[in-house]
Amino acid sequence: MSVEVVSVADRPDLTGELWTFADGWPRFMQEDLLGNMMGALPRHFPRLQLLALNPADRTVVAKAHAVPFPWTGTPEELPERGWDEVLGMGVRAGMYGRETQAVSALEISIRPHLRGTGLSAVVLAALREAVTKEGYADLFAPVRPNGKPGEPQRRANRPPAPTTPLA
Helix, strand or coil: CCCEEEECCCCHHHHHHHHCCCCCCCHHHHCCHHHHHHHHHHHHCHHHEEEEECCCCCCEEEEEEEEEECCCCCHHHCCCCCHHHHHHHHHHHHHHCCCCCEEEEEEEEECHHHCCCCHHHHHHHHHHHHHHHCCCCCEEEECCCCCHHHCCCCHHHCCCCCEEECC
């Protein structure tokens, strides 16, 4: 599928569309206190919040969220607790004007009727391009294990989530 990918910086009028993907996150992630920081991303990092538009009717068919975060450049210093830790690090850096050295993808969501069409690869490529344009060389993505929504663990018992380099 051919799409036009725009950032919230390009199309601030579409910011509300970021929150219309109701089926994307399991309940335990929606209830995570740090997850509430997602709302700050369009304000602090609008060039890293992407929307894919269907050229035929201009509807939003996919989205991506990413956040820059402070990183020393060594694997040992990557966030151990996954997406919520990197989200907190990045939003705090944005709020307080701290320097950041890498970007973490937080979410790529595709409308259900278009899943399996290769659209996620298109959005990921657009995110890589946006990260490069912002002057970053490293893009990471915390990965949630399959089956995690079926057996959410309490924070104290949760093992560290792996962080996978994408670029």
